[in-house]
Amino acid sequence: DTEVTQTPKHLVMGMTTKKSLKCEQHMGHRAMYWYKQKAKKPPELMFVYSYEKLSINESVPSRFSPECPNSSLLNLHLHALQPEDSALYLCASSQDLSGKQFFGPGTRLTVL
Amino acid sequence: GIQVEQSPPDLILQEGANSTLRCNFSDSVNNLQWFHQNPWGQLINLFYIPSGTKQNGRLSATTVATERYSLLYISSSQTTDSGVYFCAVPPQGNTPLVFGKGTRLSVIA
Numbered sequence: 001d002t003e004v005t006q007t008p009k010h011l012v013m014g015m016t017t018k019k020s021l022k023c024e025q026h027m028g029h030r031a032m033y034w035y036k037q038k039a040k041k042p043p044e045l046m047f048v049y050s051y052e053k054l055s056i057n058e059s060v061p062s063r064f065s066p067e068c069p070n071s072s073l074l075n076l077h078l079h080a081l082q083p084e085d086s087a088l089y090l091c092a093s094s095q096d097l098s099g100k101q102f103f104g105p106g107t108r109l110t111v112l
Numbered sequence: 113g114i115q116v117e118q119s120p121p122d123l124i125l126q127e128g129a130n131s132t133l134r135c136n137f138s139d140s141v142n143n144l145q146w147f148h149q150n151p152w153g154q155l156i157n158l159f160y161i162p163s164g165t166k167q168n169g170r171l172s173a174t175t176v177a178t179e180r181y182s183l184l185y186i187s188s189s190q191t192t193d194s195g196v197y198f199c200a201v202p203p204q205g206n207t208p209l210v211f212g213k214g215t216r217l218s219v220i221a
Contacts, residue, residue, distance in 0.1 A: 042211035043211055045208050045209075048208050097202075097208060100145065101145065101200075103155035103157070105152075
């Protein structure tokens with residue numbers, strides 16, 4: 001199984017609601033990532049988990065809160081988002097921090 | 113920090129044509145990855161290629177680490193090759209990838 005899955009595929013939320021994005025992989029990878037991608041731009045790293053511990057937070061606002069419940073799952077909790085947070089949110093995993101990265105299909109988020 | 117430059121930024125090809133995409137990076141790296149992002153947003157890892165040449169069907173890649181560049185060759189292009197091609201490198205050893213701005217490819221039937 002070389003697949004990274006993400007749910008939901010699409011999400012529309014208001015600025016006062018709370019939602020969560022989910023990511024799952026069963027490749028035994030020990031590094032997992034959240035990226036944000038705006039239109040016509042490359043993916044922008046948000047968070048990195050290595051061995052289920054947060055190892056990198058790229059100065060992301062606290063309205064984004066990552067969580068790694070176990071080695072296969074990665075969540076991104078969203079609260080009080082702004083319209084400019086609308087983007088494609090991508091999850092990825094790799095064997096370790098220098099390994100080949102595999103991406104999920106992404107969640108298209110719209111904040112109204 | 114490390115700089116990753118891709119060229120050309122945009123490319124339009126007739127179906128069946130060949131093309132070469134380039135990725136230059138400003139510092140030594142221990143791996144380089146090429147990705148294809150299709151029009152629906154899915155990113156597929158094409159190659160993990162720290163050095164040398166690899167082939168996968170109509171695609172091949174060459175990285176010359178000592179000269180800090182990599183090339184992605186697409187032969188006999190098909191409309192399904194359309195999308196954005198990114199190269200990405202880690203700034204240092206065991207650090208996450210830095211992406212180039214991509215090459216946007218359109219293959220026309």
